[in-house]
Amino acid sequence: MAGYNRRTFLKGAGVALGSLAFGAGNVSATADSERFFINLTEVDRSDVPDDVEIIHDLSAADVLVARGDQSRVGSAVATAPDVKIDLSDDETGAVAEAEGPTVAGNSASHNHDGAPSNTEYQWDKREQEASGELTDKPGGGKFVHDTTTGEGTRVAVVDTGVYDDHPDLEDVVNAELSKNITGDGLDFRPNGAGSHGTHVAGTIAATNDNDGPAGGVLGTAPDTEIVAVRMFSGLQGYAGDGLAGWEYAAQIGCDAINYSVGYTVADTVEYPGLIALEKIISQVANYVRSQGTVVVNSAGNASLDMDAENILSLPTEADGVFGVSATGPIGYGWGGKHSDNEAKWLTGNRLDEPTTEPAFYTNYGSAVDVSAAGGNVDLEAIATNPDAYNDLVYSTINTTNDDGDVVPGYGWKAGTSMAAPQVAGAVALVRSLRPDASVDEVESLIQETASQPEEGETYHGAGHLDLNALVKAASDGGGGNAGGGTTGNGKKKKGK
Template sequence: MPRHGRRTFLKVSGGVLGGLLAGSTVTAAERTDRYVVKTKGKKTPTDLEVVHDLSEIGYAVVRASESDVKRSKAVKSFAPDVELDVSDPTVRTRAYEGDAEDDDLYPYQWDKQALDVPTAHETTKGEGTRVAIIDSGVDASHPDLVVNEELSRDFTGDGLGAGVPGGGDHGTHVAGIAAAQTAGTTGVAGTAPATDLVDYRVFSEFGGTNGSFATIVAAVLRAVEDGCDVANLSLGAYPIPRQGLGSFYGGVLNKAMTYANKEGTLLVVAAGNDSADLQHDKNLISLPNEGAQALSVAATGPIGFADALVAGEELESPPESPAFYTNYGTNAVDLGAPGGDADTSLTDPVGGVPAYAYDLVFNTVTTVLTDDDGNYAGSVPGYGWKAGTSMAAPNVAGAAALVKSANPEYDANQVESALRRAAAVPDGYDKTYYGAGFLNVVDAL
């Protein structure tokens, strides 16, 4: 474990202590002007306004009244599109002082240390692969991120375009975990820094469609069309009944996810932050991580990293221990990976930041700016901490890119199989939190 003095901590800059995503409240609002329709014979409706053509899987998203949808002869069945509103709990926020460009921030990345990412990079850094981030938007102006803006796409319709954090900084943090650059001596490291990073934004805080079920499905299919080897989905909703509309939405997702897998795009999905036993929750389902062909990822994290880093003390819990908030379940989780844990009683400041923050995942963030009217006015890139299965998933997505890079002939199932074979359940821990086990990037290669 590296040891660094207080002066090193005081020089960390530019970031914001991000929200701890565990315990988020998710509510769903049905749209009355947009519907997901199952078409007859996989034909796109010509008598309705088509927002997203999903003919690859026999569906479409249309903008119309319910009566018009019912009258359409091209529609077999339908359900209203659903927008998700995610309200994170209130947590302490703090900016850093100093200049990040003067420091190598890798010492704060316990997740990359636990995965021994530098050794994996001796084999590959993800060259020749492509990873999609289906999220709140990736800040392409961040100096530690290289985004393929030509392929990137905004699915929200808010007019801001892609490559901007129009739905908040969550997607920027996720993207950095998967693919932050390692050139030079500044900033942080991503698991697959040489992959081609594509931003598919499905959340908007500026008047666009926000977290729509239909746009998420459309983004998955676009990732397939654009030749993405991996698509990361650090999003979801729980609990959803398996019956009724839940069955309809599940059917759409299953078709989209099965199609993606068949075409070679591995879908890596966060397992969720509800502390829920997904194996024994009866008639409820968590989507999309319990959808067909999803590689569902639970979160792990240490307790006491700040004291270990500063004073060389032993960790209270190791990086592979299950996070307190993570969902779990023997057949509902495929892998465990670093997503961050926290004992919020550890509030004593270390370098001006509460000690518990160091047990979260440190990577790229950005501050979204607005004008006096609340309109988007740019962003200020930085570095900061967040925790959640949202952070665990991109560690796996980056690892999948490394496996694909080292084995370009592998299909999606073979990439997942390599990750699962290399993983192992840590001694003394319950398999229900890990599926095949804790992520082992080096052995997967």
């Protein structure tokens, strides 16, 4: 196994990592000259010129998304740039990725003690003891899904679109409620931006219904309903479309929004408009919360301290947003004498780093509410050893074949984008047991039941997501004291 020292690696490569994907893609931090936000707490709507086009009316949150001459609308604090998010340098929004088999194919299994299965790669669901469906499960006893599978809940995936013809997602996505928010005239399904949204949806709610030779994969809450809200047209999206997706999700009664999208800026002095944007995001987030919807967001993949001066990671640092950092193993299924038995991949001395190890790329700081499985990467090993991809998160994907047809399959991705849906699925589990729980109560339950690894609050916030403890507390009626933890609505903020 290649040498791996997280802190040494960061010391040498941390600056370069800032150019990698932030959330679901790279961002053009310069203001788009045509699109901008209007904050109606700072300017009266009647003072907005008639020739300024309103793209999205989010006035329930005192926000408008507009197109026109920004300088003609109120004072400097009354508007903010609508940030363009560009996926052209990172098609899937992951730090690392690899395609696996199609749904009709065999997995490249190392397992000789049972039928090959895609679920053998799901270290995230195995470690959380999600279900007895997982092949050759380590341990035993009661599983999370013995108590709840998320029935009666709804989660919005505001992202690149979701391919609902995947056999593990066919009965999951509500096609009637799913929506394309971009205005490009197509539907909610992926449109040229890869499989990021499909991967996220599978992590939340895949059903393991594929009857192919390798089976399927299983989500955290396989009986929740997914609403796909596509905010990317081709490789480009706007923060304003994302916030419009948030409002829509709240209006249709979603229990959670998974927003594995973000943008980290290492010099807010250069982009002062983003400070005004932070306030606008907070207004929308707090409106969404008032409707009972939890906003779960990936903390970002720039390996940056979000508490450092002039660093800003949005939307994570905005009030009302539940920020999730990423963890993952190093050494899962890499080989050795037990490589033929995946039940041992999480046990004994098989791992160089545990599944709770902070991923080298994850942002960190007081804006992190909890950590969750996002996948880890040994960049030296992955260049020569295909088994090193097993440390990433394995889920549903869609690809396009040589004939231009969309093909459902499975693949690995690592990023805070992959950690956020673990928590969005957890929200569904809580709400299935406590449908009347407030946003504060849901967030507090997740934090109060989280376990705290040795790296502490800096990387894990209140701790690492613990589904067993969470479901037990939710079903027992304990925990959930809104004042008992630091939630996304009350996270400590650095001065800016």
